[in-house]
Amino acid sequence: MLSALQVVTTVVVGLMVGVEFAVAFVMNPIFNALPEDSDQLARSHGGRMLGALMPFWYGGSLALTALWAAATWHDDGAGLLVAAAALLVLSVVMSVLLLVPINNRGKTWTPENRPEDWKEQMNRWNRYHHARVGVIVAAFTLLVAALV
Numbered sequence: 001m002l003s004a005l006q007v008v009t010t011v012v013v014g015l016m017v018g019v020e021f022a023v024a025f026v027m028n029p030i031f032n033a034l035p036e037d038s039d040q041l042a043r044s045h046g047g048r049m050l051g052a053l054m055p056f057w058y059g060g061s062l063a064l065t066a067l068w069a070a071a072t073w074h075d076d077g078a079g080l081l082v083a084a085a086a087l088l089v090l091s092v093v094m095s096v097l098l099l100v101p102i103n104n105r106g107k108t109w110t111p112e113n114r115p116e117d118w119k120e121q122m123n124r125w126n127r128y129h130h131a132r133v134g135v136i137v138a139a140f141t142l143l144v145a146a147l148v
Contacts, residue, residue: 002068014140058088081146
């Protein structure tokens with residue numbers, strides 16, 4: 001049963017890291033290169049789509065990691081799991097305090113109603129997102145290290 005929990009947790013967190021990495025380093029640069037209003041429209045759509053999924057994905061990743069840590073509390077890798085869970089908590093806090101407010105505004109924007117500083121707000125979101133990606137990559141690395 002523990003092996004299944006380890007595999008599921010590693011896959012769920014790994015997929016989340018992969019999606020967030022792709023948003024930061026593949027999708028957003030592609031969106032930035034689109035002509036005219038396409039960048040803003042793509043970001044609004046992505047914000048609605050991923051914004052609906054990510055709270056469950058982040059929460060589920062944290063819950064699975066905490067469960068794994070609890071199940072192996074007295075084992076050698078438990079400290080790594082606690083550290084990974086702490087980083088996932090940090091990523092949730094960063095999301096709620098920094099990224100979600102910008103995303104909630106941005107997902108409602110259209111070329112007709114977006115604010116003049118929309119690109120500045122998206123650039124701020126990108127900087128926060130890059131930092132969050134670093135945090136979740138570190139958490140994922142600790143999960144993998146706990147396996148060995």
